[in-house]
Amino acid sequence: MPAGVPTDSVEATKPAPRGRPRTVGAGEGAQTLMRGLDVLEAIADGTTDLAALAARLGTTRTTTHRLAAALVARRYLNFASGDGYSLGPKLLELGFQTRHSMPLHQAARAHLARLAERTLDTVQLGILDEGVVFYIDKVPGQRRFEIRSNMGDRHHVWATGLGKALVLDMTEDQWNGFFGKGRPDDARPSEAARQEWLAQMRTYARNGVAFDLGETEAELRCVAAPIRDASGAIVAAVSVSSITQYMQPERMTDLSHDVRETAAAISAALGWRKGVGTASA
Amino acid sequence: MPAGVPTDSVEATKPAPRGRPRTVGAGEGAQTLMRGLDVLEAIADGTTDLAALAARLGTTRTTTHRLAAALVARRYLNFASGDGYSLGPKLLELGFQTRHSMPLHQAARAHLARLAERTLDTVQLGILDEGVVFYIDKVPGQRRFEIRSNMGDRHHVWATGLGKALVLDMTEDQWNGFFGKGRPDDARPSEAARQEWLAQMRTYARNGVAFDLGETEAELRCVAAPIRDASGAIVAAVSVSSITQYMQPERMTDLSHDVRETAAAISAALGWRKGVGTASA
DNA sequence: TTGAATATTCCAATATATGGAATATTATTA
DNA sequence: TAATAATATTCCATATATTGGAATATTCAA
Numbered sequence: 133m134p135a136g137v138p139t140d141s142v143e144a145t146k147p148a149p150r151g152r153p154r155t156v157g158a159g160e161g162a163q164t165l166m167r168g169l170d171v172l173e174a175i176a177d178g179t180t181d182l183a184a185l186a187a188r189l190g191t192t193r194t195t196t197h198r199l200a201a202a203l204v205a206r207r208y209l210n211f212a213s214g215d216g217y218s219l220g221p222k223l224l225e226l227g228f229q230t231r232h233s234m235p236l237h238q239a240a241r242a243h244l245a246r247l248a249e250r251t252l253d254t255v256q257l258g259i260l261d262e263g264v265v266f267y268i269d270k271v272p273g274q275r276r277f278e279i280r281s282n283m284g285d286r287h288h289v290w291a292t293g294l295g296k297a298l299v300l301d302m303t304e305d306q307w308n309g310f311f312g313k314g315r316p317d318d319a320r321p322s323e324a325a326r327q328e329w330l331a332q333m334r335t336y337a338r339n340g341v342a343f344d345l346g347e348t349e350a351e352l353r354c355v356a357a358p359i360r361d362a363s364g365a366i367v368a369a370v371s372v373s374s375i376t377q378y379m380q381p382e383r384m385t386d387l388s389h390d391v392r393e394t395a396a397a398i399s400a401a402l403g404w405r406k407g408v409g410t411a412s413a
Numbered sequence: 414m415p416a417g418v419p420t421d422s423v424e425a426t427k428p429a430p431r432g433r434p435r436t437v438g439a440g441e442g443a444q445t446l447m448r449g450l451d452v453l454e455a456i457a458d459g460t461t462d463l464a465a466l467a468a469r470l471g472t473t474r475t476t477t478h479r480l481a482a483a484l485v486a487r488r489y490l491n492f493a494s495g496d497g498y499s500l501g502p503k504l505l506e507l508g509f510q511t512r513h514s515m516p517l518h519q520a521a522r523a524h525l526a527r528l529a530e531r532t533l534d535t536v537q538l539g540i541l542d543e544g545v546v547f548y549i550d551k552v553p554g555q556r557r558f559e560i561r562s563n564m565g566d567r568h569h570v571w572a573t574g575l576g577k578a579l580v581l582d583m584t585e586d587q588w589n590g591f592f593g594k595g596r597p598d599d600a601r602p603s604e605a606a607r608q609e610w611l612a613q614m615r616t617y618a619r620n621g622v623a624f625d626l627g628e629t630e631a632e633l634r635c636v637a638a639p640i641r642d643a644s645g646a647i648v649a650a651v652s653v654s655s656i657t658q659y660m661q662p663e664r665m666t667d668l669s670h671d672v673r674e675t676a677a678a679i680s681a682a683l684g685w686r687k688g689v690g691t692a693s694a
Numbered sequence: 695t696t697g698a699a700t701a702t703t704c705c706a707a708t709a710t711a712t713g714g715a716a717t718a719t720t721a722t723t724a
Numbered sequence: 725t726a727a728t729a730a731t732a733t734t735c736c737a738t739a740t741a742t743t744g745g746a747a748t749a750t751t752c753a754a
Contacts, residue, residue: 162483163741164445164711169487176510182732192713197733202443206450213720213732219511221542224549227508228565229457230500261502268505272553284509442711445742463701473744478702494701494751701750710742719732724725 167191168199172208172219180216236359236368237269239401244271244370247394251387253374254279258294259367261286263313265295268368279352279373288314290329293344293356297369300337300358307333341388342369346376353379355387357395362403370395445480448472452480453489453500461497517640517649518550520682525552525651528675532668534655535560539575540648542567544594546576549649560633560654569595571610574625574637578650581618581639588614622669623650627657634660636668638676643684651676 167189174188186196200217203209207222231237240257248255248271257269264286272278281287289295289310299310311329312321321329336342344354356371372387396406448470455469467477481498484490488503512518521538529536529552538550545567553559562568570576570591580591592610593602602610617623625635637652653668677687 161479161742162445162449164443165449165480165483166487168443168446168449169484169489172507176507183730193732194713194715194734195711198442198711199446201733202446203450206447208450211732216731219507219514221511221540221547223504223507223511224547225508225542225565226453226457226500226504227506227511230502230504230508232563232565233500259502261506266502266505282513284506284513444710464699474701475703475744475746476742479742482702492701497700696754697752698754699750699752701748703748704746705744708741708743711740712738713736715735717732717734719730721728721730723728 164199167195168203171196171199171203172223175209175217176219180218182216185217231268234268235402236398240269240359240368240370240398243394243398243401244269247271247370247372247390248273250390251372251374253372253378254281256281256294256371256373258298258369258371260289260295260298263289263310265289265292265298267294273374275374275378277375281373287348291344291347292371293342293354293373294369294371296333296336296342296344297356297358297371298366300333300340300342301366304330304333339388341392343384344371344373351375353384355379355384355391357388357392359395359402360399360404362405364404367402368398370398448476449480449484452477452484453504456490456498457500461499463497466498512549515549516683517679521550521640521649521651521679524675524679524682525550528552528651528653528671529554531671532653532655534653534659535562537562537575537652537654539579539650539652541570541576541579544570544591546570546573546579548575554655556655556659558656562654568629572625572628573652574623574635574654575650575652577614577617577623577625578637578639578652579647581614581621581623582647585611585614620669622673624665625652625654632656634665636660636665636672638669638673640676640683641680641685643686645685648683649679651679 170189171185174185179185179188182193182197182200185200186193189196191199200209200211204211204217204220207220209220210218212218236257236259244255244257251273252275253273255271255273256267258265258267260266265288267281267283267285267287270281270283287295289299290313295310299307307330308326311326315321332343340357342356344352344356346353352373353376354371354373356369358366359368359370361367370391372391396404400406451470452466455466460466460469463474463478463481466481467474470477472480481490481492485492485498485501488501490501491499493499517538517540525536525538532554533556534554536552536554537548539546539548541547546569548562548564548566548568551562551564568576570580571594576591580588588611589607592607596602613624621638623637625633625637627634633654634657635652635654637650639647640649640651642648651672653672677685
């Protein structure tokens with residue numbers, strides 16, 4: 133499914149429905165619910181009018197309308213005559229509630245703030261979600277500039293410090309799967325680049341800290357470390373980001389300790405005990 | 414037929430739609446979807462296990478399980494053996510997307526940041542949602558302390574600057590409806606307090622700016638102004654909050670201009686033209 | 695290990711969702 | 725303004741998707 137992320141919306145109009153996200157199989161016996169969720173997601177994806185919705189779901193206008201009307205009644209959708217459907221306030225509510233109910237979020241908040249205060253730079257918290265990095269919290273730094281990422285953004289695993297930290301425990305095969313993912317075909321990285329990236333990942337995995345040396349934005353760098361839960365599995369990662377000027381090699385090394393400590397503190401709050409799940413093989 | 418939920422039971426009798434768009438009958442023919450949403454909201458409300466869920470919805474465990482399983486498959490819920498159900502990552506996603514897709518949010522962002530920079534204090538953006546103030550954006554200030562409200566918080570209309578700004582256009586009857594709302598019965602405010610509050614509201618409405626003089630937290634004060642869309646209706650409000658020490662009467666007066674200007678700028682970005690919908694009667 | 699609590703699957707019965715066609719509501723012209 | 729197009733909404737008989745009881749599987753607590 134094409135992501136409707138604000139950073140670069142590809143098209144504003146409704147295109148021909150490509151591959152159908154038919155998640156049939158699991159969820160048998162709840163067709164109406166599934167279709168309702170389809171409606172929700174189609175609208176999140178930029179569809180605004182009934183006809184397009186119906187075409188996308190492969191249902192009649194009648195059925196589609198009934199589902200949409202139900203969602204409007206429950207405030208999951210807005211409907212404005214003329215502008216069509218849009219995501220409703222209930223989704224805002226549930227989104228916020230979800231964030232607050234995450235033990236991770238609660239455990240992390242104070243630590244992130246303190247890290248941001250010490251480093252003066254932007255601190256971010258992210259999780260791995262469907263193969264991409266999902267930013268779930270951010271504490272801005274105190275410099276004269278602002279790292280322009282936002283909570284809710286999604287970025288590629290291989291090109292961000294947070295992403296690399298999140299996959300540090302995976303096998304080299306899995307790493308390979310991530311590398312270059314999401315790149316347009318004409319910008320496929322060279323084999324040499326892949327090898328270098330893998331070599332770096334090995335180092336990061338050994339150290340328990342990952343760097344971003346400007347893969348996405350040349351002037352941006354960051355230091356990230358994985359957060360583990362009671363089972364030792366990586367469930368999130370924390371990073372400190374700044375511009376290259378403030379991220380010379382020595383500082384990145386220095387920060388490594390602090391970031392790792394912060395990650396460890398949050399991990400501890402989640403029930404992790406030192407030693408469980410860390411690199412050993 | 415479900416009978417536990419407070420917000421339905423519309424049947425046979427001819428509805429006499431007064432001020433409120435009752436959306437009667439909507440949701441008919443989508444029982445499964447409605448029940449699915451019930452599940453979602455029950456879990457948002459703290460229910461975690463199947464038995465409790467079923468009891469709450471008035472459905473059998475089987476049905477409830479099918480719905481929950483479908484929602485898990487679609488990542489609207491998590492299920493962890495032992496901990497039960499919790500809100501899932503898809504809700505995070507949709508929540509963020511909803512926020513970003515609001516024209517209001519986009520129009521406001523830059524203005525809020527600039528206001529926060531000028532005033533050094535916390536700037537907040539809120540909307541009226543089901544009779545309460547819903548905080549949808551916040552730009553922290555630069556003082557040594559932190560206003561502890563968070564995005565996603567809900568507060569009472571009558572006790573916050575944002576809330577008052579949001580209802581500035583309403584009638585005195587409607588104001589009355591808001592006053593004291595949500596208070597425990599034993600803390601019902603006196604008639605004198607009500608009269609004083611109404612008098613203040615009249616002043617605020619005349620000036621197009623509302624103050625919070627410590628109704629909720631004695632040491633907190635704020636200055637808020639309404640944001641209007643193209644139709645002139647109030648759709649949101651912006652506020653600057655700080656501690657009393659920094660919010661002496663003169664400064665509140667000074668801030669009034671700046672806050673009102675900011676609100677006007679955001680309103681303009683939403684298509685509002687000076688004069689439309691402002692106090693006139 | 696046992697027993698208790700909880701989650702999950704199976705199935706026939708029917709209440710519930712479905713879509714075609716008719717209608718109402720808005721937008722866009724003439 | 726009226727007439728047209730475009731879109732949303734309601735109606736209703738039909739059959740299909742959903743239901744819940746009972747059986748089974750899984751996890752948790754001693």
